[in-house]
Amino acid sequence: MTRILEVREQILKENDRTARSLRERFDALGLLVIDLVSSPGAGKTELLVSTISQLSARGIRSGVIVGDLATDNDAIRLAATGAPAKQIVTGGVCHLEAAMIEACLGHFDLERLDILFIENVGNLVCPATWDLGEDQRVLLFPVTEGEDKPLKYPTLINTADMVLITKTDLSNAVDFDRDAAIGNTRAARHDIAILEVSAKSGVGLTSWVDWLCDRTQQKAV
Amino acid sequence: MTRILEVREQILKENDRTARSLRERFDALGLLVIDLVSSPGAGKTELLVSTISQLSARGIRSGVIVGDLATDNDAIRLAATGAPAKQIVTGGVCHLEAAMIEACLGHFDLERLDILFIENVGNLVCPATWDLGEDQRVLLFPVTEGEDKPLKYPTLINTADMVLITKTDLSNAVDFDRDAAIGNTRAARHDIAILEVSAKSGVGLTSWVDWLCDRTQQKAV
Numbered sequence: 240m241t242r243i244l245e246v247r248e249q250i251l252k253e254n255d256r257t258a259r260s261l262r263e264r265f266d267a268l269g270l271l272v273i274d275l276v277s278s279p280g281a282g283k284t285e286l287l288v289s290t291i292s293q294l295s296a297r298g299i300r301s302g303v304i305v306g307d308l309a310t311d312n313d314a315i316r317l318a319a320t321g322a323p324a325k326q327i328v329t330g331g332v333c334h335l336e337a338a339m340i341e342a343c344l345g346h347f348d349l350e351r352l353d354i355l356f357i358e359n360v361g362n363l364v365c366p367a368t369w370d371l372g373e374d375q376r377v378l379l380f381p382v383t384e385g386e387d388k389p390l391k392y393p394t395l396i397n398t399a400d401m402v403l404i405t406k407t408d409l410s411n412a413v414d415f416d417r418d419a420a421i422g423n424t425r426a427a428r429h430d431i432a433i434l435e436v437s438a439k440s441g442v443g444l445t446s447w448v449d450w451l452c453d454r455t456q457q458k459a460v
Numbered sequence: 461m462t463r464i465l466e467v468r469e470q471i472l473k474e475n476d477r478t479a480r481s482l483r484e485r486f487d488a489l490g491l492l493v494i495d496l497v498s499s500p501g502a503g504k505t506e507l508l509v510s511t512i513s514q515l516s517a518r519g520i521r522s523g524v525i526v527g528d529l530a531t532d533n534d535a536i537r538l539a540a541t542g543a544p545a546k547q548i549v550t551g552g553v554c555h556l557e558a559a560m561i562e563a564c565l566g567h568f569d570l571e572r573l574d575i576l577f578i579e580n581v582g583n584l585v586c587p588a589t590w591d592l593g594e595d596q597r598v599l600l601f602p603v604t605e606g607e608d609k610p611l612k613y614p615t616l617i618n619t620a621d622m623v624l625i626t627k628t629d630l631s632n633a634v635d636f637d638r639d640a641a642i643g644n645t646r647a648a649r650h651d652i653a654i655l656e657v658s659a660k661s662g663v664g665l666t667s668w669v670d671w672l673c674d675r676t677q678q679k680a681v
Binding site (some may be wrong): 246278279299307308309310312331333361362363364365377381383384385387388390391392393406409412413449 | 467499500501528529530531552554581582583584585586602604605606608609610612614615627630633634649671
């Protein structure tokens with residue numbers, strides 16, 4: 240057990256070094272990098288499609304890196320927005336790593352982007368410990384997963400900068416207890432920003448896009 | 461990279477040994493063991509609560525082992541059924557391992573059980589490679605996660621014995637394309653058994669409980 244921990248620590252240290260170098264590169268470019276994490280089917284891709292269109296209407300240019308175990312379905316959906324999108328097929332690996340991000344940056348003309356979104360592999364556990372050089376890690380909790388997920392997946396919420404409660408159009412259909420969900424999120428991280436959105440109905444999207452625009456302006460060089 | 465693979469293979473071999481010894485023990489007892497796997501919030505616990513009650517009405521006695529990163533919420537919900545339930549808090553580990561199952565069997569009077577359910581950690585990736593000595597691995601796909609998950613998470617579906625499409629009461633609310641979901645499931649595993657259930661409305665539960673009863677009878681010594 241000691242040996243596997245040592246090997247794991249070495250790999251994580253190497254990842255942290257790569258992430259640090261990525262962060263310096265993104266900072267020098269004034270490029271905002273947002274890492275979206277959630278369980279499978281939380282609505283990351285659908286949210287990104289709406290978000291990128293609204294950002295584009297405000298003159299903000301997005302690119303997307305999307306991680307998946309096996310398919311390029313999401314990159315195809317995202318390419319329809321007109322934004323450059325690059326799929327990383329992890330081949331079974333349960334998270335993205337900084338070296339995977341570094342390896343695919345050549346696909347983008349980074350000078351011409353304001354925001355780079357990273358759509359992580361759908362997994363509420365393993366992405367927590369892998370720094371990707373992002374500015375903000377945004378954790379999606381769909382109302383369809385119930386109210387207790389912030390308590391049950393503490394590692395990921397502890398590394399996140401914002402919680403997005405998604406699929407709020409389904410709140411009534413699933414008897415979603417909003418107060419309990421927000422209470423559980425605050426119990427796990429009392430100071431974390433929380434926004435509520437529905438990519439389907441559009442409710443809440445303006446606040447989310449405002450939040451992104453503010454951060455883009457702060458980051459721009 | 462070679463070194464981490466070697467260490468990982470050793471650990472998996474050790475797990476396989478423990479799983480084999482568990483399977484022999486369960487076979488000698490005539491105890492059916494069902495491992496439920498899914499992403500977070502797919503409805504494993506709610507399904508189990510309904511399932512255990514229906515099995516009990518047919519004279520079949522269940523026990524449950526439930527894995528979670530951090531809370532014992534699910535064990536509390538399951539204990540309300542009257543069935544013995546034991547929580548494994550993995551402390552951040554993203555899957556259950558055979559040794560964790562072995563370590564908590566002392567909590568149960570196994571001679572007095574017909575089915576032992578294992579509710580795995582909510583994760584569509586990592587549980588795939590960890591044999592727990594179960595007879596059947598049942599993979600839950602809720603309609604709220606969309607139709608493409610069987611294609612995007614191939615490792616887990618390749619180790620499963622059955623797919624349960626869950627939360628079917630929400631099919632209309634999420635515009636679920638049933639034919640596409642079943643087509644994608646068959647594309648990933650052409651011969652896998654598929655059932656559709658809603659723990660909330662009760663639709664499909666009888667077929668699922670019938671399936672469990674058949675397997676319990678086949679297993680009994």
